[in-house]
Every structure is written in C-alpha cells, then in structure tokens.
Amino acid sequence: MESARISQLLNLLVCMLLLLKAQGSLVPLTLVENAVSKGAVCLDGSAPAYHFDKGFGEGINNWIVHIEGGGWCSDVESCLYRKDTSLGSSKQMGELYFTGILNKEQEYNPDFYNWNRVKVRYCDGSSFTGDVEEVDPTNNLYFRGARIFSAVMEELLAKGMKKAENAILSGCSAGGLTTILHCDRFKDLLPSGANVGCVPDAGYFINAKDVSGGHFIQEFYSGVVSTHGSEKNLPTSCSSKQRRELCFFPEYVSSYISTPIFIVNAAYDSWQIQNILVPGSADPSDSWKLCKLDITKCSSDQLSKMQGFKSEFEKAVSVIGISPSKGLFIDSCYAHCQTESQETWFQTHSPQLANTTIAKAVGDWFYGRTPFHHIDCDYPCNPTCQNRVFDLKDHPGIH
Known part of the structure; x- marks a missing residue:
C-alpha cells in the first residue's frame, strides 16, 4: 500500500512539473531607459519596455522578436482611455510568462526553444507607426510608436542581435499588423547573410464592409493614421500607389514585402467578426450578441454572412502569392x-491543417524543410479547432 501511495505521489509530481513546463517561464520587464531622451515613449511619456530570455546552445545567435497586441486608439479620447493602462504606460507593466513560440522547453517549442526570445510591449496604440513631435499640454499624450520600434531594435542589436544568424519578427493581433508593416525594416537591420522571416499572427485585418454595408474599419484605421501621424511610417512601396491610410491594411501592403513571410490567421478571426464584420454600430439591436460570443450560437443567416467574410478574407490574403518564401496557415477556427x-x-490537441500543427508548419517553412500554404475548408469542418467562447464581461471591443 505504501509503495502504491509513493508511486501515485511521484506520478502527481511528474504531472505538475510537466504542467509548469507547458505554462512557460516568468520573464522580467526591461525598460529602455535611454529611449526617453530620444522622445521614444509610451502614450503617457514613460519609457518603452520589453522582456528578454537569452538563448543558449546552438540558438545563441538566433532571435525571435515578438510584438504584443492590444488594438489601437483612433482619437484623443480613446488614447486617453489607454494612457493609464499597460497599453499606454510601462508604469503599469510587470513580468510575463513566455509560452508557445516563446517557450524555452524543446518539447513545447521544438524549433525555436533555445533562441534569444523577446516580447516587445505595446504602449503606443498605432502598431508602432506614429510619430508626432508636438505634445498637447492639455492631454499630455505622446504619439511616438515608430520611435519606440527603432529604440527597442537598437537596444536588441546592441545585446547581440547584430550578430543574428537566424531571426524572426512575429506578433499577435495589433502586433501581427506591426510585423507586416515593419517586416522589411526588420530584415534591413540584420546582417545581410542572416536567414530572416516574419510570422504575423492574427494580424491580417481586412478592409471589409460591415453587415450594415458601412466602412467602419476603414474609417477607424483612417482615424488611427491621422491621430498618430502614421502616414510617413507606412511602407512607401504601398503609400506611393495607394491612399496612405489604406496602407494600414495588410492586403494593400503584403504583395510588396520582399522578406519571407508566413501568415497565421483564423479565417473566422473572432476579433474581426466582432469588430469588422459586426461592430456595435452595425448591430444596434444587438441581434449578433450571442453569435459573437459563441459561434455555435449563430443562426444559419449569420453563419452565411460569416462564410461570406471568409471568402473576402481568402481573396485579401491571396495577394501573398504562392512561393516557398510565402507561407499560410489559415484555419477555420x-x-x-x-x-x-x-x-x-x-x-497533442492543437489545431492542425494537413495533419500539421502551427509550430511544425512555421518551423518547416522557416528552415526550408517543407513549404506550407494551406487555407482550411468552411466552418465547422475542422475538428481540431479550439473555438473561443467569450463571457459577456470580457466581450472584446475596439478601443
């Protein structure tokens, strides 16, 4: 009996250790103190920040720089809303866990576990494109996202990234959009012989009409670009041919990107469904509320409109083209x-396309083992999806 009890305790201990590994490692915050003198500051004027976990072994000269997401602010009022949060001030930030693509355990991140792994915090509200010199003394807001990007990259280069042999710029949501907009700039900072790629995650926001026929997201992005003075920092390959505010949308920029890029996105991206297809202004009766919280609660008519959105998304992402340097993992989640x-x-239970997880698809693409260019069938075809279910209290909206 005693030996059986000891065996149970040992098994429990092993399970706890494995769980801790999967949860990742806690990484402290680093402030870019010298950025303040350059005016490279958060919305509230505080220093920008990042988290850095040093690489080891064969990964000592390899780098992942992952950009935090968190929406945007399109006018003074919405930027003031963010100013005293971690999305506008490093004073509100603390240490973070590194998991997924930032995990340092080989069994959970087989291709990138021993790389130098960085998470850049997001505190400017413009996907690091803004740069307005003047600061209105009535609100004390700083629109300096582009300067933050430059200051953080300068510090990382000094910490060893200037010797990078392999490097990836990635990011989630607004950080994914940052990855697309700054992809070629990132490559230009690194040694000419380095293997460099960009992996935007949930950052391919499309310029689609909402269910009322309006142009909500285009008008919103125009406000972001105007408020932050982003025009001069959007890719000139696009802005020389399109209205500049349109160059905040990946579909007008992506075909000009020369750096290898791998798009990870859900075809039914929950944020885009909730804020591009059905923003609150397009659904005054709140008839989409339950559907937006839980896709299984959508009516057949609502699902039909979401299938139409997926078709528009596929068209928008097709500008990426098909080549070994361009990758797609577009699941129907x-x-x-x-x-x-x-x-x-x-x-073991992660979403898959072509019997392949996101981690394996990205690793195979980056190292040139196997090209990966897959768009999923229509919902609800993929049983491996982990579909989000939102609570009313955390129903996300645009800020």
Whole structure:
C-alpha cells in the first residue's frame, strides 16, 4: 500500500512539473531607459519596455522578436482611455510568462526553444507607426510608436542581435499588423547573410464592409493614421500607389514585402467578426450578441454572412502569392492569436491543417524543410479547432 501511495505521489509530481513546463517561464520587464531622451515613449511619456530570455546552445545567435497586441486608439479620447493602462504606460507593466513560440522547453517549442526570445510591449496604440513631435499640454499624450520600434531594435542589436544568424519578427493581433508593416525594416537591420522571416499572427485585418454595408474599419484605421501621424511610417512601396491610410491594411501592403513571410490567421478571426464584420454600430439591436460570443450560437443567416467574410478574407490574403518564401496557415477556427498560447501552438490537441500543427508548419517553412500554404475548408469542418467562447464581461471591443 505504501509503495502504491509513493508511486501515485511521484506520478502527481511528474504531472505538475510537466504542467509548469507547458505554462512557460516568468520573464522580467526591461525598460529602455535611454529611449526617453530620444522622445521614444509610451502614450503617457514613460519609457518603452520589453522582456528578454537569452538563448543558449546552438540558438545563441538566433532571435525571435515578438510584438504584443492590444488594438489601437483612433482619437484623443480613446488614447486617453489607454494612457493609464499597460497599453499606454510601462508604469503599469510587470513580468510575463513566455509560452508557445516563446517557450524555452524543446518539447513545447521544438524549433525555436533555445533562441534569444523577446516580447516587445505595446504602449503606443498605432502598431508602432506614429510619430508626432508636438505634445498637447492639455492631454499630455505622446504619439511616438515608430520611435519606440527603432529604440527597442537598437537596444536588441546592441545585446547581440547584430550578430543574428537566424531571426524572426512575429506578433499577435495589433502586433501581427506591426510585423507586416515593419517586416522589411526588420530584415534591413540584420546582417545581410542572416536567414530572416516574419510570422504575423492574427494580424491580417481586412478592409471589409460591415453587415450594415458601412466602412467602419476603414474609417477607424483612417482615424488611427491621422491621430498618430502614421502616414510617413507606412511602407512607401504601398503609400506611393495607394491612399496612405489604406496602407494600414495588410492586403494593400503584403504583395510588396520582399522578406519571407508566413501568415497565421483564423479565417473566422473572432476579433474581426466582432469588430469588422459586426461592430456595435452595425448591430444596434444587438441581434449578433450571442453569435459573437459563441459561434455555435449563430443562426444559419449569420453563419452565411460569416462564410461570406471568409471568402473576402481568402481573396485579401491571396495577394501573398504562392512561393516557398510565402507561407499560410489559415484555419477555420473562431479564434484570435494562436502562436503565443501553448494550447494552440504545439500540443497533442492543437489545431492542425494537413495533419500539421502551427509550430511544425512555421518551423518547416522557416528552415526550408517543407513549404506550407494551406487555407482550411468552411466552418465547422475542422475538428481540431479550439473555438473561443467569450463571457459577456470580457466581450472584446475596439478601443
């Protein structure tokens, strides 16, 4: 009996250790103190920040720089809303766990576990594109996202990234959009012989009409670009040919990106369904509320409109083209951000396309083992999806 009890305790201990590994490691916050003198500051004027976990072994000269997400602010009022939160001030930030693509355990992140892993915090509200010199003394808001990107990259280069042999710029949501907009800039910072790629996750926001026929997201992005003075920092390959505010949308930028890029996105991206297809202004009667919280609660008519959105998404992402340097993992899940969560990045029950997890698809693409370019069938065809179910209290909206 005693030996059986000891065996049970040992098994429990092993399970707890495995769980701790899957949860990742806690990484402290690093402030870019010298950025303040350059005016490279958060919305509230505080120093920008990042988290850094040093690489080891064969990964000592390899780097992942992952950009935090968190929406955008499109006017003074919405930027003031963010100013005293961690999305506008490093004073509100603390240490973070590194999981998924940032996990340092080989069994949970087989291709990138021993790389230098960085998470850049997001505190400017413009996907690191803004740069307005003047600061209105009545609100004391700083629109300096582009300067933050430069200051953080400068510090990482000094910490060893200037010797990078392999490097990936990635990010989730607004950080995924940052990855797309800054992809070629990131490559230009690194040694000419380095193997560099970009992996935007849930950052391919499309310029679609909402269910009322309006252009909510286009008008919102125009406000972001105007408020932050983003025009001059959007890719000139796009802005020289399109109206500049349109160059905040990946579909107008992606075909000009020369750096290898791998798009990870849900075709029924929950944030896009909730804020692009059905923003609150397009659904005054709240008839979509239950559907937006839980896709299984959608009516046949609502699902039909979501299938139409998926078709528009497929058209928008087709500008990426098909080549070994361009990768796609577009699953039919109701989800948003899948690379940083261990559950969706690399576990036995993670979402799959072509019998392949996101982690394996990205690793195979980056190292040139196997090209990967897959768009899923229509919902609810994929049984491996981990579809999000939202509570009323955490129903996400645009800020």
